[in-house]
Amino acid sequence: MKTLGPKGALEELIAPIARAVRNDRVTALAGVLAQLCERGAFTPEFFLPSRPDHYSRKLIWHDPEDHFIVVGMTWAPEQGSPLHDHAGLWGAEIIVDGVMSETMFHLAERGEDGRYRFERGMHRVSGKGTVGVLIPPLEYHDFGNAGTSVAHSLHVYGGNLTSAQSFSQSDDDWWTARRVDLRYDG
Ligand SMILES: [Fe+2]
Numbered sequence: 001m002k003t004l005g006p007k008g009a010l011e012e013l014i015a016p017i018a019r020a021v022r023n024d025r026v027t028a029l030a031g032v033l034a035q036l037c038e039r040g041a042f043t044p045e046f047f048l049p050s051r052p053d054h055y056s057r058k059l060i061w062h063d064p065e066d067h068f069i070v071v072g073m074t075w076a077p078e079q080g081s082p083l084h085d086h087a088g089l090w091g092a093e094i095i096v097d098g099v100m101s102e103t104m105f106h107l108a109e110r111g112e113d114g115r116y117r118f119e120r121g122m123h124r125v126s127g128k129g130t131v132g133v134l135i136p137p138l139e140y141h142d143f144g145n146a147g148t149s150v151a152h153s154l155h156v157y158g159g160n161l162t163s164a165q166s167f168s169q170s171d172d173d174w175w176t177a178r179r180v181d182l183r184y185d186g
Pocket residue numbers: 081084085086141143
């Protein structure tokens with residue numbers, strides 16, 4: 001498990017997030033992330049350089065009691081995460097810079113053949129300071145860089161999210177799931 005000592009910029013980032021999580025308020029956490037963004041708390045040290053093969057993930061903080069993790073993500077243009085779940089955990093995310101596209105999906109049906117049917121929900125293309133919240137069963141979305149420059153986002157998950165299901169569309173209505181291990185690039 002990789003953690004960093006809570007000092008300086010890191011402590012200023014983690015302390016208010018930990019308070020909101022402890023109070024069991026994901027909606028409050030969304031407000032906390034927006035305030036931190038306005039305050040310029042998301043400094044470059046929390047993010048890795050972009051890489052050509054996939055978006056970069058950096059573990060910023062792993063709560064010692066596994067109540068939450070904080071992950072910094074770096075997205076080169078056209079990089080994205082296709083429709084996925086969050087293993088039943090809640091999540092909150094904020095766009096730190098750049099332009100990101102997000103589409104929410106509602107799970108409509110699980111077919112007998114192990115495939116899934118979804119209905120598309122809200123779609124938005126948004127920039128710095130935009131916050132999103134995922135609370136199961138509303139935990140399905142895609143998320144990717146919709147701009148022409150590198151984008152950064154910061155994500156808080158309500159537990160140690162180590163794997164998730166990623167879905168690919170097999171025909172008009174049905175999607176096939178595959179399990180993806182979520183690794184860190186640094
Ligand atoms: Fe996600």
